[in-house]
Amino acid sequence: MVEFSLPQIGLELGGGALIGAVIGFAAKKLAKLIAIIIGLELALFKFLETRGILSVNWDAIGGAAGNATAAAGDGGSQVNGYLMSLLATLPLGAGFTGGFLLAFKKA
Template identity: 70%
Template structure:
C-alpha cells in the first residue's frame, strides 16, 4: 500500500495548477498571434490573387486544414493506467490551472 500525505497531494495539485495557469495564459496569447498571422497571410493571398500576381488553389488550402483537424482528433492516448493514477493530482491541478490561465489570457 502506498502512503500518500495530504500535504504532498496539495503541493502537487497547487504546483500543477500554477504551471497550468502559466502555460494556459501563454497558449492563448500564442494562439491569438498565430490566428492574426494566418489571417493576414490569407488576406495577402487574396489581395495578390485579385491583382493577378499569383493564383491560389483555395480548395487545396481548405482540404489541408480539414486533414490536420481529422488527424488531431483521431489520436489515441497511451493506455498506461498506473502512470495515469500516479500523475492524477498534478494532471488535475494542471488542467484546472490551464483552463483558468487560458480564460484570463
C-alpha cells in the same frame, strides 16, 4: 501500492495549477498571434489574387486544413490502462488542468 499524504497532494495540486496557469496564459497569447499571422497571410493571398499576381487553389488550402484537424483528432485515440500510474499523477494533472483552463479563459 501508491501512498498519498495530504501535504504531498496539496503541493502537487498547487504546483500543477501554477504550471498550468503559466502554460495556459502563454498558449492563449500564442494562439492569438498565430491566428493573426494566418489571417494576414490569407488576406495577402486574396489581395494578390484579385490583382492577378497570384493564383490560389482555395480548395487545396481548405483540404489541407481539414487533414490537419483530422490528424490532430486521431492523436489521442490510444489510451493506456495503467490505473496505478494514473492515480499517482492525478493530483498534478488535475491542478495543471484547472490552472491551464482558468488562465486560458482569462487571458
